[in-house]
Structure formats: C-alpha cells, structure tokens
Amino acid sequence: MSTKKRQLRLGAFLMSSGHHVAAWRHPDARADGGLNFQHFKQIAQTAERGKFDMIFFADGVAVRDRGRGTEALSRTSVVHFEPLTLLSALSVVTERIGLTATVSTTYNEPFHLARKFASLDYLSGGRAGWNLVTSATVAEANNFNREKHMEHTLRYERAKEFVDVVTALWDSWEDDAFLRDKESGIYFDADKLHIPNHKGEHFSVRGPLNVARPIQGYPVIIQAGSSDDGQELAAQTAEVIFTAQQTLAEAQAFYAGVKKKLAKYGRSPDHLKIMPGVFPVIGRTSQEAKDKYEQLQELIHPQVGLGLLSGLVGGVDLSGYPLDGPLPELPETELAKSRLKLVTDLAQRENLTIRELYLAIAGARGHRTILGTPQQIADQLEDWFVNGGADGFNIMPPYLPGGLDEFVELVIPELQRRELFRTEYEGRTLRENLGLPRPTNKFSTVAASREQVAV
C-alpha cells in the first residue's frame, strides 16, 4: 500500500457579496447576494467543482450596528439568509461538499441546535458541520432579553455544557436502532434508545432527540475562538479550528499549542484540523494583484472603515480620535478577546495609524491577506502547510462570485499539480473527506466491540 501524501483541507468562507467590507460595491460583485438564492447556488456549486471540503457561513444574531452610526451602517451590506435554512436549500443542489454553519451557544437551546443539525445531516447525506461560537456583541444580547453580553468565562462554561447536551442528544438512538419492521410492527429496538436526561448547571434537557443519530454520528464540530478559553474548549470538543493568524511564527505557535493540548483529552493530533483564514487577491502578475486590492480598498468609505474597526475591538467608539493618529489604549471588554489582541498587535507591530489599521483589516477582517499570482499564493499556502502552521485554510474570496471563480480556476489547479490538494472527493460525508473518525455512541455498551456502521 502506498502512503498517500498529506493534503490540504480547504473551506470556502462565503459572505453575501464577498469578504471585503466594500465587496458589494465591486463591479463584479452581486450587491444583492445576501438574499439571492441563485447567487449562493452558483457559488456553492463552484466550490464543489473546486473540490473544497466545505462551504462555511459566518453568522451573528443581530445587525452589528454599535459604534458605527447610521451613516456607516447604511453603507454596509447588512441583510442576508439565516445559514441553516440556506444550507438546507443548498443541500439539494450540491452532492459532495460539506455544509457548515455558525450557530451561537449563548443564544440558542441545545435541543433546537441538535435537532436542526441532525436534520441537515440527513438532508445532505452526512455533510453537516457546526461552527460553535459564543457570540461577542451587545447587539446580539439586546435581541435576546439581555441588557449586557454574557461574561466571557461564563459563556465558555455554558458552551462546554452545551456541547455535552448536544452530543448526548445525537446519541439518543444507536445507529442501528430503527428496524421499521412492518410485519411485527416494531419501529425501533427499545434497547437502543438512550434517554440523556441531562441535568447540569446551565441546562436541564431530558431528550431523546426526535431525529435518528446523524449519518456522521455527530456533524463535524468546528470552532473559531482563539482565546485561552476558546483553545481549551476546542481541544476538548472541536474537530476543526478556524483561526486568524497573521504570521507563520504566530501560526506555528498556535498550531503547536493547540495540538499539544489534545493528549490530555485522549485525542490524536490528527483529529483536530487547524485552518487559518486566508483572504486571497489573485492577479496574473503581482502588480495586477496589488492593483485589484487597491481597487477594493478605494471603495471603503472612511466611516465604514472606522465602524468595522470599532466592531473588531469590542464596540469601542473611535470616532473621537484622529484618523491619522495612533490607536488609543483600549479597555479589555467581556467580548471577543482574541480579536482585540490581534488588532492591537497588528497596530503596534506595523506602527499603524487608525486609518492605516482599518485599511489593513478591512479586507480580511483580521485574517491573513495574500496578494499575488496563483503560484505565489500556492507558495504561501504550501509554506504554512509544510512548516507546521496549518492543516488547511479557510479561503475568503474578496468579492463574489468572481473571487471564488478565480481561486477555483487558477489556484486549485496549481495546488493539485503540487499534489497538495485532492482531484476527487475521497468520501461521501464531510467527516470522511476531512479524514476525521466517526464518533462512537457514548451510551452504547457494545460500541467498542463492534464496527460502527452508517445508518
């Protein structure tokens, strides 16, 4: 048997008109993409043609309007599909690509979440993935009966218990519980029903789930939090980490740190894939890539840039500070700690003014920007991949559909030539394509002694 060369995992991170904050204004972007199903159908099918492991939707349960002002807000794309309904529709027009959605543990109940993802897993034939976030804005809190956002540590405690409940609900039924024997009239084997009966600090959920065990056992669990609490939760429960890293040295430190934590939870380093975000701007020459990037940057209205920056640093109003002066000392809030650090580090490292800083992050929003030819971009991805910085990447096209078309037509073939990326899907499920094991049922007494079979 030949040992197959280790290959990249790739996610396509799809935002309405593209990832750049002014994407919707780009001549080749669909300005109404956020609520246009034909748009999402086209880009999901493009990503599948490119053999991406998954498409990935960010999410928030609010219009993030704080610290921006209406003027800035009115220049931003603010309305879009809810991801689980959109992915359910996309399951019908795709066949092999993974379908992953962000859902917050802070503003949801485990029963609903377990059920909807199990339902999506059946609709898609085992292609569902859940990106667990704990939410980070007051705007979201205010849509759910709260004056303030839940405190960081408490949010992560709740998230940990939330995962326990959700996985127990997914395990309510053993894989082979459903006999559906018309003759005897037995629908399921009662010995293979396990009522979770969870009673904990944050949740009291009896179960069982009213969906069978998902095709994948559990949908793939993804996390994006890179704070200490976030990393610890990921090491315990996540199978993919979507992270923002600016330099190879930082990426290597993050990669090594998280992989090292897995041993104490009895997990193999191979069973957690680390995928930093990448914002690629592709040109036939370096200069063309730079020009394309500048074209996008020029579309950013100063108020939009400032609003974006305010959002990333936890909602602090920056409008009182001079645009061409330095970033002031910022208070640590109970919001997204890791993003705050990333932004302040960048400002210090490169000695940026507020204006320079918002321009630097407006494209990738804290993720890594790569400008260049397809070969140069492949070089950069390969460099991180072979040098312990990443297991793969979440690709954030600057504008859509064009930015994804270019990546699939120009960069993917280059990665395939280097044997760094698949030319055909290996498996039927997202889990199989990512190379992740199918979880055993925690309630099954015979799980260890028999081979796991798909429903």
Add this chain to the structure above:
Amino acid sequence: MSTKKRQLRLGAFLMSSGHHVAAWRHPDARADGGLNFQHFKQIAQTAERGKFDMIFFADGVAVRDRGRGTEALSRTSVVHFEPLTLLSALSVVTERIGLTATVSTTYNEPFHLARKFASLDYLSGGRAGWNLVTSATVAEANNFNREKHMEHTLRYERAKEFVDVVTALWDSWEDDAFLRDKESGIYFDADKLHIPNHKGEHFSVRGPLNVARPIQGYPVIIQAGSSDDGQELAAQTAEVIFTAQQTLAEAQAFYAGVKKKLAKYGRSPDHLKIMPGVFPVIGRTSQEAKDKYEQLQELIHPQVGLGLLSGLVGGVDLSGYPLDGPLPELPETELAKSRLKLVTDLAQRENLTIRELYLAIAGARGHRTILGTPQQIADQLEDWFVNGGADGFNIMPPYLPGGLDEFVELVIPELQRRELFRTEYEGRTLRENLGLPRPTNKFSTVAASREQVAV
C-alpha cells in the same frame, strides 16, 4: 368583469409515513419516510401538481413518550426532519406551492423565528407560512429546562406578545429600503430602517432584523388552537385557522363564532380562512373505502392506540382502565384544552369504550374521517364549504405517498369539475394564492398613501 366563484383552499398535511398512527406499517407506505428527503420531494411535488395552496408540517420539540410506555412507543414512527430545514430544502424542488411549518412560541425566541421564516420566504420567493402553536406536552417542557409545562393562559399571553415582536422585526425595513447603489456607496436608505426596540412583559428585543422585509410582508400566519384563548388570538393575528371539527353543526358554530370576532379587531371575515382537517380514505366504491380503512385499523397495536389516546387527553395514563369499559372522568390539565374536549365529547356522543374511542381517533387523531368514493368525498367537502362550515380543508393522507397520489388523481379533478378548486395557481406567493392582503409596514409613515410593492 366576471365575479369568480368562491373556491376552496386546500392544504396538504404531510406526516412522515402518513397521518394514520399505524401508517408506516401499510404495504404502500414508506416506513422510513420521516428522514427520507426523496420521499418528501416526491409528495411535495405531487401536492403542487394537485394545485394545493400549501403543504403543512405539524411539529413538536420532543418525542411524545409520556403515558405510553416503551412498548407502545417502539411501535410508533418517532423520528423525522425538523420542518424549517426540510421546507428550505423543498423550496428548491417546488415553484408555486406554499411551505408552512409549525413552530412553538413557548420554546422559541422571536428573533430566531422572525429571521428563519423571513429567510424561508426569500428562499421560496414568497411562499412561507408559520403555524403558531403554544405546545402542549410535558415532554417538550422537559427538553427546555422546565419541570412542568407553562400554564395555558400564560402561554397565550406570551404568544400574543411573541407575534407583536415577530411582526415588528419583519417591519424593521421598509419594502424599498435597499438601494444597493454601487456608485454612491449607499446600501440602504437610513430613513427606511425602523428599530423595533420592543420592551414587554415576556420579551425585550431591540432589533432590527438582519433579513429584509419578507417578500410577502409577513409570511402567512396560521393557528391551530381552538380553545377560547386560541380563538381570540387567532381573531387578532391569524390568517388561516387549522381546526378539528367532527360535525357540520360544530363546524358552523366554530366558523361563525370566529368570523364574528374579527370585526372588533377591524378585520374582514375574508382575511381569515378556516380550514378544518379532513382524513380521507378513497375507494372506487364505498365498500372499498371501508375495507381500506379497516386494513389500516387492523395494523394498530392496542398499546399504540391507548398511548395515542393518553397523549390526546393530556398525558393521563389510561393503562389501568379496562379497554372495553368507558372513558373515566378526566382532569382538565394545563395542556391542550380543545383536544381534550373534542375527545371526551366524541366518547359521550357515540357512547364509546376506550378501545372504540382509540380506534375512532387513531386515523384522523381528532380530525374528521371521510370514507368514500371521490364523488362522495367531494360531496362532503362541498357540503361544509357551501354551508358555512369551512373556507377550505387541510387534507391528511392516511399513508404516504399513496394516500396523497389518490387524492390528487381522483378527488382534485372532481373538485375542479365542480369549479370548487383552481386548475392553475392564481399568484406567485402563498398570500396571493390564499387571497390574503399583503400587510402594510406598521412603522411606515407613508404606508397608507402609496401602493405596496414587493422587494
């Protein structure tokens, strides 16, 4: 202009393998229908071929296992898709039929609900409908951190406020708020954003919604509660009532009673469609219909019948009473009052034993059973329709897909011959097909003075 003859509205009420409690055992039923997307795709397309106004999914957020025992439960179809994910997928494989899902106001948050239905409305081009229920079982309470079910009156108070919040969120944006002008960089007209900022007894929800105003203004609002509280809420907020009525006299009283309530809320009787449930068993002769019904009835295991009855009367355990004796006096619980009354009335009126009672309700589960030829069934529907008992019906095929195929192939053409039912869809949206007005935006100052336009 010719005045068009008043026509029936028809919903197709689709449960996994069919509406009969033993449907999954029927030789022509799909036993695994609940989690089989190809099954639902086929039946949704059949209903659309039949020009049904809408397909309709019941729902509960639990396996309803109380008062049944595991033996009875293990003989019942208990796992199925979550309706909003399923309808989102079905939106892609249908074009004109309405897509309506049951969602409880007791175990959800208004922001999530407003958002998901708005998202479905965009996915489907304006075909979404929400069947509002307040939930009625302890099994559901136990999945959401509660020991007991919420008290009936409180549930309806919450539901009323819930609708206020949801409609305010749907009105966050005026229909023409989104300019998306690439040149000026203005995405929306700030004067057409209205932040609901709701603060009430049960909810505090700031908004705005992160989806544009639904294509239909609001998705169609349906209700199924027939208690006094339920009728009052329906008169205030519902556009369709799905109700269980056994006799024409009862149906007429209900119909007249609810329509009369509309005036005090300033609403026209035409703007609330009353659609009783009907469970049709179709034969080439009356005898064939009776035989088909008996074939289904014989598939009911006694424990399943008893469990079903217990569930309908609020979870009371009936296993201690003789099957061939009368129904005991039952306590009124905080659960579904109208169903309890319906069941006890039926037992008294027809002097039924427990066994006879569960057999009588096992098919239609409290709704009206009609056995007969296509002509006889059309006669019955016409009788109620022309005599003030109904504006239309929610058809509950006994088993699927066969039971729906027969209705579409045999009964629909008969109704069309009588000019009681459409031969082509009149409109593009569910609202247009049902003949319901598009709601004006409650925050819009110019709503009254300009024509409403679709987004």
